[in-house]
Amino acid sequence: xxxxxxxxxxxxxxxxxxxxxxxxxxxxxxxxxxxxxxxxxxxxxxxxxxxxxxxxxxxxxxxxxxxxxxxxxxxxxxxxxxxxxxxxxxxxxxxxxxxxxxxxxxxxxxxxxxxxxxxxxxxxxxxxxxxxxxxxxxxxxxxxxxxxxxxxxxxxxxxxxxxxxxxxxxxxxxxxxxxxxxxxxxxxxxxxxxxxxxxxxxxxxxxxxxxxxxxxxxxxxxxxxxxxxxxxxxxxxxxxxxxxxxxxxxxxxxxxxxxxxxxxxxxxxxxxxxxxxxxxxxxxxxxxxxxxxxxxxxxxxxxxxxxxxxxxxxxxxxxxxxxxxxxxxxxxxxxxxxxxxxxxxxxxxxxxxxxxxxxxxxxxxxxxxxxxxxxxxxxxxxxxx
Amino acid sequence: xxxxxxxxxxxxxxxxxxxxxxxxxxxxxxxxxxxxxxxxxxxxxxxxxxxxxxxxxxxxxxxxxxxxxxxxxxxxxxxxxxxxxxxxxxxxxxxxxxxxxxxxxxxxxxxxxxxxxxxxxxxxxxxxxxxxxxxxxxxxxxxxxxxxxxxxxxxxxxxxxxxxxxxxxxxxxxxxxxxxxxxxxxxxxxxxxxxxxxxxxxxxxxxxxxxxxxxxxxxxxxxxxxxxxxxxxxxxxxxxxxxxxxxxxxxxxxxxxxxxxxxxxxxxxxxxxxxxxxxxxxxxxxxxxxx
Numbered sequence: 001x002x003x004x005x006x007x008x009x010x011x012x013x014x015x016x017x018x019x020x021x022x023x024x025x026x027x028x029x030x031x032x033x034x035x036x037x038x039x040x041x042x043x044x045x046x047x048x049x050x051x052x053x054x055x056x057x058x059x060x061x062x063x064x065x066x067x068x069x070x071x072x073x074x075x076x077x078x079x080x081x082x083x084x085x086x087x088x089x090x091x092x093x094x095x096x097x098x099x100x101x102x103x104x105x106x107x108x109x110x111x112x113x114x115x116x117x118x119x120x121x122x123x124x125x126x127x128x129x130x131x132x133x134x135x136x137x138x139x140x141x142x143x144x145x146x147x148x149x150x151x152x153x154x155x156x157x158x159x160x161x162x163x164x165x166x167x168x169x170x171x172x173x174x175x176x177x178x179x180x181x182x183x184x185x186x187x188x189x190x191x192x193x194x195x196x197x198x199x200x201x202x203x204x205x206x207x208x209x210x211x212x213x214x215x216x217x218x219x220x221x222x223x224x225x226x227x228x229x230x231x232x233x234x235x236x237x238x239x240x241x242x243x244x245x246x247x248x249x250x251x252x253x254x255x256x257x258x259x260x261x262x263x264x265x266x267x268x269x270x271x272x273x274x275x276x277x278x279x280x281x282x283x284x285x286x287x288x289x290x291x292x293x294x295x296x297x298x299x300x301x302x303x304x305x306x307x308x309x310x311x312x313x314x315x316x317x318x319x320x321x322x323x324x325x326x327x328x329x330x331x332x333x334x335x336x337x338x339x340x341x342x343x344x345x346x347x348x349x350x351x352x353x354x355x356x357x358x359x360x361x362x363x364x365x366x367x368x369x370x371x372x373x374x375x376x377x378x379x380x381x382x383x384x385x
Numbered sequence: 386x387x388x389x390x391x392x393x394x395x396x397x398x399x400x401x402x403x404x405x406x407x408x409x410x411x412x413x414x415x416x417x418x419x420x421x422x423x424x425x426x427x428x429x430x431x432x433x434x435x436x437x438x439x440x441x442x443x444x445x446x447x448x449x450x451x452x453x454x455x456x457x458x459x460x461x462x463x464x465x466x467x468x469x470x471x472x473x474x475x476x477x478x479x480x481x482x483x484x485x486x487x488x489x490x491x492x493x494x495x496x497x498x499x500x501x502x503x504x505x506x507x508x509x510x511x512x513x514x515x516x517x518x519x520x521x522x523x524x525x526x527x528x529x530x531x532x533x534x535x536x537x538x539x540x541x542x543x544x545x546x547x548x549x550x551x552x553x554x555x556x557x558x559x560x561x562x563x564x565x566x567x568x569x570x571x572x573x574x575x576x577x578x579x580x581x582x583x584x585x586x587x588x589x590x591x592x593x594x595x596x597x598x599x600x601x602x603x604x605x606x607x608x609x610x611x612x613x614x615x616x617x618x619x620x621x622x623x624x625x626x627x628x629x630x631x632x633x634x635x636x637x638x639x640x641x642x643x644x645x646x647x648x649x650x651x652x653x654x655x656x657x658x659x660x661x662x663x664x665x666x667x668x669x670x671x672x673x674x675x676x
Binding site: 083085086088089092093111114115193195196230233234235236237238239242245249251372375376379380382383384385 | 430450511515517637
């Protein structure tokens with residue numbers, strides 16, 4: 001790769017000489033200037049090693065990427081995903097040959113195992129990283145396992161429950177999802193249009209555990225609860241800023257399906273009256289959901305060491321702390337050592353005093369066997385609304 | 386006028402047409418064909434399985450909700466066509482006749498609005514239609530009750546966004562038709578005793594039909610693919626076809642289903658255009674016969 005840089009430079013120099021000789025000085029200088037600019041901007045592209053990385057926002061922050069590039073003389077090409085399922089589909093369609101690692105929602109990292117393009121984590125090699133995690137995330141970590149092997153490492157997490165503006169509603173009101181179906185909240189509910197995220201909590205309220213195999217009767221219950229929820233729903237919003245704005249000004253009394261992912265950045269900006277809570281268990285069924293992002297290595301035949309190094313880097317305490325607090329969202333991280341790096345203000349914004357309560361009252365967001373049936377029901381009920 | 390007949394054996398003609406034909410084949414026909422082929426495939430664990438199967442088409446034709454959304458999309462597109470034309474025609478007429486002094490300035494303003502990114506424009510409407518937005522603020526200041534307008538996250542909000550984002554198309558096509566009308570024809574109508582209104586309906590409007598039709602077609606086709614407006618201003622509660630297709634491709638990772646719905650939407654659009662073209666031709670020939 002270094003050689004490649006020298007070749008390009010000499011070619012440009014030769015072009016410059018020829019240009020001058022042919023009386024095309026202006027064009028030659030232009031080419032040289034463009035060439036030097038190109039080389040400067042492609043500095044990392046000429047690095048010793050390269051890494052193709054598919055990830056969500058936040059993971060691509062220059063403060064995270066650049067120190068790694070410098071220290072390893074590596075270039076990282078980022079492919080940002082805005083939809084976990086879409087990112088997985090891209091990999092499944094053949095892009096897995098091009099990428100070295102991916103950061104996405106944990107069910108999609110776990111799915112890389114059965115899909116056949118996962119480079120499994122050697123737990124012994126990552127023993128130091130697992131040792132730094134909270135006990136809940138240490139190996140063997142079931143939500144990311146396939147056939148007993150780890151498909152990735154957890155990188156960010158939070159919980160899904162009602163997100164409430166306490167200026168308008170008491171938290172106790174939302175100790176259950178009942179207000180979603182209460183006529184007093186007509187046109188005051190916002191569902192987050194984030195794939196299966198709004199479906200799962202509503203299914204739990206209907207008494208159906210969506211993470212288990214569902215029969216026709218259970219799917220009918222999911223249909224009924226979605227139909228009832230749509231009656232009070234003012235908007236199904238994919239854009240986080242629109243949802244947050246509505247929550248702050250009271251247009252929406254609760255966001256369903258966003259949880260801490262929709263909350264913490266607002267709290268960080270001083271809106272500490274916005275909270276995400278986990279409802280009380282209903283008939284023995286935990287109503288909260290723990291979501292998690294994970295980073296996994298992709299089996300592209302290269303067995304790249306630098307990809308493993310990056311995975312260790314991204315879960316290290318300092319980087320985990322940066323990953324937790326980004327401009328768009330703020331989230332918890334599984335590294336327990338990172339906790340000491342957060343200020344009190346940041347801990348408060350992340351609702352760290354509540355995190356294990358939420359954990360204890362939640363299901364883990366993992367692969368749901370009937371997810372396509374539930375998404376189809378969502379489409380059907382929305383069309384019939 | 387002598388009409389020169391050209392043969393497909395003429396190498397100059399072939400060389401002239403070939404590049405465009407190649408581009409059309411490579412970037413329109415082949416992708417369309419691939420989309421159609423995709424509809425007969427199946428997926429297994431989010432991966433395409435290359436088979437020939439009618440499973441997806443059976444699903445499309447057996448689930449009424451797909452058709453509900455398709456019909457809603459066509460209805461919204463037709464309403465959008467009517468509203469944009471109703472707004473665009475007087476504006477274009479004024480631009481071509483009454484506002485000629487400020488023509489350039491107004492055209493620049495319209496072009497600026499037209500070239501501004503649709504995402505920005507659509508999100509901008511939130512600030513206007515929001516319950517605490519500019520529209521309600523103005524209404525409140527003229528003595529009307531607070532929060533009177535409740536258009537955000539409704540189908541009316543979607544329509545406002547669609548009309549706003551698309552109105553420039555018919556405005557320009559109609560304007561171009563209007564400025565090409567021979568002024569002498571209008572003056573001749575006046576000389577023959579026709580009133581301004583009659584002149585408009587019997588001379589100006591018929592002669593501006595090409596621009597009117599082409600603007601309407603542009604708006605209709607673009608409305609069928611409206612994505613941002615129903616999502617951002619409509620609040621996602623009344624999804625249109627493009628959102629259904631997105632959900633199928635992205636959220637459900639069911640590419641054959643997404644492809645089948647795309648084919649359905651294209652077919653509906655094409656059929657509507659053929660029907661409109663037949664109607665327009667009939668009108669034109671009827672006008673020709675009566676003249």
